[in-house]
Amino acid sequence: MATTNDLKNGLVLNLDGQLWSVVEFQHVKPGKGGAFVRTKLKHVLSGKVVDKTFNAGTKVETATVDRREMTFLYKEGTDFVFMDSDTYDQIHVPRETVGDAANYMLENTTAMVATHEGAPLYVELPASVELVIQHTDPGLQGDRATGGTKPATLETGAEIQVPLFVSTGEKVKVDTRDGRYLGRVNS
Numbered sequence: 001m002a003t004t005n006d007l008k009n010g011l012v013l014n015l016d017g018q019l020w021s022v023v024e025f026q027h028v029k030p031g032k033g034g035a036f037v038r039t040k041l042k043h044v045l046s047g048k049v050v051d052k053t054f055n056a057g058t059k060v061e062t063a064t065v066d067r068r069e070m071t072f073l074y075k076e077g078t079d080f081v082f083m084d085s086d087t088y089d090q091i092h093v094p095r096e097t098v099g100d101a102a103n104y105m106l107e108n109t110t111a112m113v114a115t116h117e118g119a120p121l122y123v124e125l126p127a128s129v130e131l132v133i134q135h136t137d138p139g140l141q142g143d144r145a146t147g148g149t150k151p152a153t154l155e156t157g158a159e160i161q162v163p164l165f166v167s168t169g170e171k172v173k174v175d176t177r178d179g180r181y182l183g184r185v186n187s
Helices: 095-104
Strands: 012-015 018-028 036-043 049-055 066-076 079-084 090-094 110-116 119-124 128-136 149-154 159-163 171-175 181-184
Touching: 066 090, 079 095, 090 095, 090 110, 090 119, 095 119, 149 171, 159 181
Parallel strands: none
Antiparallel strands: 012 018, 018 036, 036 049, 066 079, 066 110, 079 090, 110 119, 128 149, 128 171, 149 159, 171 181
């Protein structure tokens, strides 16, 4: 248990059995009445952001979220199996929990896995990853000046938009947050 005076960014609260991460907070002391704390909370699982106000000194339940760097080993059915780099413990993470990160993960990819009481909450990849283009149609000659894009299938099976000059077999850098092409990688 903590009070609202102990709030800080990144702290995870357990409110009515749901986990919320503190995005920002502000202590407010109005001229009249008691002080209060205005917060912006993000739901750990859904990502929904809400504003919530607490009276100053109110007790809030904190949740212990364990964030560890883990290595993605393989898929087993719909589960993704990760291994803790320090203890070599393996954890099964359901497809729903992995979410869009599955589009950019190859075996042996390192990711941040957050757990609460042993249950996986979310998987966080680095901001960008390097992947090989499995297939893309050739760009048309003379079409390069327009800055157009074409679809390309990555080695993970995900499809992204790439500039016309990129060809099959090239390694590219991809933003894991929105699937944007960031550039070619020189091997």
